[in-house]
Structure formats: C-alpha cells, structure tokens
C-alpha cells in the first residue's frame with residue numbers, strides 16, 4: 001500500500017490529495033501545510049478586498065476536518081516541513097503551535113510548495129503600511145489596515161495580474177491609486193496594443209501610471225522613484241513577481257532547472273523517482289516552443305497536482321505542457337493571453353507574424369454589442385497558431401479559450417478560419433471575431449491584403465518611406481491622425497485616389513483595419529504598387545502608442561473618457577441630446593443627418609440636424625412643408641437612401657440623398 005505524503009495544501013497539493021483518494025481507496029494520504037489554511041481560493045483574495053466578494057468564508061474551500069470527512073486525508077496545518085531524508089523516505093516537520101518536530105514517512109512524496117511573492121530589499125519595505133498579497137492572512141492584514149487607517153492613496157508596485165486586480169480593488173474602495181511599473185507597459189507578458197487597452201481602462205478610472213521606472217524607497221506617506229519622482233501614498237502594495245519555494249528541494253539534492261524552478265519530467269517526477277512535484281514551484285515544458293518555463297498560474301497547478309497524484313500511484317499520465325493561458329479583468333475591461341506573444345515568439349527565434357481585428361462580440365444590430373479585440377500570433381510559413389490575445393468588455397474570454405484550444409492542438413489559422421462557431425444574434429456573429437482574425441492572417445500570408453501590426457510600423461516606415469493614407473471621415477482624422485497622412489475617406493477613394501503621390505508604397509489605415517483592407521484592395525486595383533494596411537487600424541495604433549510609443553509614427557494620443565469606478569456603466573453612455581429641427585426658412589435646404597445620436601456626436605455637416613432613421617416616421621411634422629428642399633445623409637448612404645424613400649412616400653417632393661458623411665462634407669467644396 002502506498003503512503004502518499006504531500007507538502008503544501010492549496011491549489012496543487014489539495015488537488016493531488018483529492019485525486020489520489022479518488023484513485024486509491026486504500027492509500028494512506030497525508031497533507032502537511034505550513035500555513036493555517038488549506039485549499040483556499042487565493043485567486044479570489046483581490047475581490048474580497050475590493051468588496052465584490054462579501055463573505056470571507058466563501059474563499060475557504062476545505063478545512064482539515066472536511067477534507068478528512070470527504071476524502072479520508074489527514075491534513076496537518078501550521079506544520080512546516082524542514083527536511084526530507086530521501087534515503088529513509090521520511091520528512092521532518094515542525095508544528096508551529098507546539099514547536100515540536102515530527103517525522104512523517106512516505107513511499108511517494110508530492111511537493112506542492114508553490115512560491116512566494118518577491119520581497120524587494122528596499123528601504124522602508126518592512127513598514128507596517130507595506131503589503132504583499134498571497135494568503136488569507138495577507139488579505140486580512142490589508143483589509144484591517146484599510147478599515148482602521150482609512151488610507152487615502154495606494155501605490156502599487158508592479159503592473160501584472162495581481163497588481164492590477166489590486167489597483168481595481170483599491171480604486172473601488174475610493175482610494176487614489178498609482179501603479180508603478182518598471183517595464184514600458186503594464187501586463188508585460190502581453191503585446192503592447194493589448195496592454196494599451198488595459199492601460200486605457202486604468203486611466204479612465206483615474207489610476208495614475210508610472211512606467212519605465214522602479215521604486216527606490218518607501219516613506220510613511222510617500223514612495224520614491226528611480227527617476228527622482230515622489231508619489232504621495234500611505235498604503236503600498238508590492239506585486240513584483242513570484243519566486244518558487246525551493247529551499248527544501250535544494251537541501252534534499254533535487255535537481256533544479258534552467259528556468260529557475262524544480263526540474264520534473266513529463267510525468268512530473270523530480271530527479272528522485274519517488275518524489276513528484278506540481279504547481280508554482282516546478283518548471284515545465286512550454287506547449288508551443290518546448291522550452292522550459294515557469295508558469296505560476298492556478299490552472300496548470302491544479303492539473304499538475306492531479307497528474308502528479310495519478311503518477312505517484314503508478315499511473316502513466318503525461319503532462320502535455322502549458323500555454324500559460326491567463327486572463328485579467330480590470331474594472332469592466334478584460335484582457336488575456338495564451339501561448340506566445342509576438343514578442344516572445346520572435347525572441348524564441350520563431351518566424352512569427354500577428355493579425356489583429358476589432359469586431360462586435362455579437363451582431364451590431366442586437367442591443368449591447370461591444371467591441372472585442374482578437375490578435376492571433378502564428379508561424380509565418382505554416383500558419384501554425386502560436387498564441388493569441390484578446391481584449392474587450394464582453395466575449396474576450398470565449399475567444400481566448402478558442403485560440404488556446406487551437407494552439408494546444410497545433411491548428412493553423414486556415415483551420416481557425418473554417419471553424420463553425422456558435423452564432424445567434426445576441427450571442428455572436430456569423431463570422432466570429434476569431435474567424436475574422438484568421439482571415440486577416442490568411443490574407444496577410446497570401447499577400448492578398450498585406451498588413452502590419454503596430455509594432456512593425458517603425459521599421460517599415462523607416463525603410464520604405466510610404467505615402468500614408470487615412471481613410472476615415474474628416475472628423476476622426478481631425479481628432480488624431482498620423483502626421484503627414486493624407487485624408488481620403490473610403491467613400492470617395494475611387495474619385496480622389498489620383499491625388500496621392502505616385503511611385504511610392506502606400507500605408508493605409510482606418511479605424512479598425514476593416515475598411516483599410518477594403519481601401520487597400522481598391523488602391524491595388526486602381527493604381528497597383530505596394531499597399532499595406534495597418535492591422536487593427538487607428539485603434540490598435542492608439543493602444544500601442546499608449547503602451548509603448550512609436551519612433552517613426554507621430555500620432556496624437558486621444559484622451560480617454562473618464563469612468564466612475566463605482567458605476568462604470570453609467571459613464572459609458574454618451575450624453576447626447578436630440579436637436580429639434582429649425583423652422584423652414586428661405587435661406588437654404590434643410591440638411592438631415594439620419595445617423596444615430598452617438599454617431600452624430602462624433603462630427604456632422606455644419607448646420608445639419610440629427611433625426612435618427614428610427615425616429616424619422618414620428619418626426620415628419622417637424623420637417624415643414626412637403627416642397628421644402630431636404631438633403632439627407634448618413635455614414636455610407638444606405639440609411640439616407642432608405643430615409644429618402646420614406647419621405648418620398650410621405651409626400652415630400654424636393655429630396656436629395658447626398659450619401660455618406662464624407663461625400664456630404666465634399667459638397668460645395
């Protein structure tokens with residue numbers, strides 16, 4: 001009969017114990033846990049601090065007695081293992097309450113000791129208003145401090161997942177929040193345009209970002225930065241990484257790996273055949289590039305715990321590597337990554353490309369549609385999916401998991417282009433955002449629609465000195481455009497393309513990449529030559545600019561619309577009033593913009609009144625006499641065509657459909 005001893009009783013350890021019992025009714029199973037709790041939801045800690053989770057007890061998933069009752073597993077909490085005697089197959093542990101040491105025998109040992117937050121050696125880092133968040137006790141200390149001392153401003157060192165979850169938690173509690181990040185952007189594992197989306201959301205909620213700079217000292221109510229700056233803050237959270245807990249393994253002579261974790265084979269066996277390991281302390285093979293990596297995340301820890309238990313009991317379960325799929329919600333925004341980022345893929349020597357799209361998460365016409373961004377990273381020659389990133393308010397999680405599955409299975413962008421995804425108007429679109437991103441990748445690979453993602457622009461612009469063409473409407477162009485870009489809206493491109501300087505490549509962009517692709521195909525047909533589209537368009541450039549900046553692209557950064565942390569949805573709605581129609585006058589025609597109030601607010605023809613198409617039937621009486629001259633327009637000419645027919649059927653006689661906004665703006669030039 002096996003005696004399974006498990007060191008560490010949270011994600012990997014508790015899972016291993018439960019799995020071992022399910023597989024073997026007779027094994028003796030014991031868990032030794034240094035802390036006071038086992039099997040608690042450490043991923044939920046920030047949400048208790050932020051107030052989303054009200055009951056502390058809901059974070060405690062098991063207790064020693066419930067574990068004993070449910071699984072017949074002996075759990076010893078507050079029991080820290082001090083040594084492993086591999087030859088005698090005995091570990092020695094000390095009970096924190098009594099101070100006494102005790103020996104525990106094993107036939108198979110599973111190490112699941114996790115890691116610890118990196119504690120920087122900074123002046124002031126030990127002050128009582130400086131915290132890390134890793135355990136329930138850490139959470140209690142933070143919560144107690146906030147309740148007793150009511151700090152006004154929090155400084156968070158580290159813009160990774162936990163740091164940003166804490167930024168949200170603190171802002172929701174009304175504190176002024178500063179995030180200090182040593183690297184160029186937050187969420188450094190992500191590519192800049194996805195990180196830039198997260199930064200937009202932080203800034204929208206009043207979080208102040210200090211990037212490319214580290215903390216040098218912590219005072220009682222300030223934090224000093226490497227660049228000489230000082231931030232006022234009387235609560236500090238350090239969230240600058242996780243270090244695996246390896247002393248015990250090291251002392252026991254177990255082999256460590258090149259990535260700084262405990263080395264295990266594909267069965268999660270350490271260099272000692274009777275010792276297995278799982279979770280944050282191990283290094284495993286990356287599913288995509290096969291290098292050894294440490295991926296301190298709950299999903300891999302749980303699955304590894306399960307597999308380690310199975311193999312400790314004589315099983316033959318191969319761990320197939322991790323993609324490091326991770327997702328974060330910051331206020332309302334969600335962003336995630338799976339597999340390799342473009343930067344990581346290229347750093348690993350893979351000839352990689354990326355394709356980005358922005359698309360509604362469900363049909364645009366069904367209420368509540370929100371943009372989701374999908375970026376697929378793939379191998380240039382083969383189209384093999386190497387990874388992906390998604391960002392948005394709704395639907396980003398579903399797309400991320402789809403790409404994770406594709407990357408895991410070794411699928412290509414051609415496969416993804418052809419997958420049938422679930423569709424119904426409130427739930428998706430007939431061409432899902434993942435299909436679309438795959439189409440863009442295919443078009444890029446085949447040369448049908450060459451595109452570049454923002455991080456590739458600097459080099460290409462420097463090398464090819466292209467003509468830059470902005471095909472958005474004039475109002476979008478006026479707000480922010482690439483310096484030196486010509487503005488010819490897509491709608492009038494066929495008429496006006498000849499005004500572009502000849503003989504040079506053209507770099508075209510629109511708002512999201514979609515019309516840019518259309519413009520590219522139009523230009524290739526009309527004038528030939530090299531035309532390249534900016535994948536993700538102006539939106540992706542804005543996000544990249546915010547996160548990482550450009551060297552050779554000069555672009556104004558748009559201001560982020562402020563949101564209220566306590567009721568973010570309220571801030572999203574544009575406060576647009578519908579105008580009333582001026583009484584008929586002899587001065588000129590009545591110009592009616594039939595776009596929505598939101599579209600109208602982004603810019604309209606001077607003097608135009610806004611009667612959205614849906615309101616037109618009820619507002620006919622405002623238009624005056626039936627022989628009054630009325631000019632109608634919308635975004636592209638479709639809705640204004642419909643409105644023109646509607647007015648004609650209602651007896652109006654002097655009507656002109658001027659088409660889209662850009663055509664309208666060019667009238668009378």
Ligand SMILES: Cc1cc2nc3c(=O)[nH]c(=O)nc-3n(C[C@H](O)[C@H](O)[C@H](O)COP(=O)(O)OP(=O)(O)OC[C@H]3O[C@@H](n4cnc5c(N)ncnc54)[C@H](O)[C@@H]3O)c2cc1C
Pocket residue numbers: 007008009010011012013032033034035042043044045046079080081082112113114115133134135162245248278279280281296297298299301
């Ligand atoms: C605040 C926070 C939020 C997170 N959010 C997410 C998230 O949203 N998504 C995600 O995927 N991951 C998240 N994580 C990471 C995730 O929780 C970890 O990857 C996971 O818990 C690792 O599991 P583990 O079992 O390897 O280690 P742990 O869960 O850290 O457990 C290790 C245990 O071993 C014990 N131990 C160590 N040494 C000894 C010893 N000598 N003797 C006895 N016991 C010992 C420790 O006390 C500890 O309880 C989050 C982590 C934190 C702290």
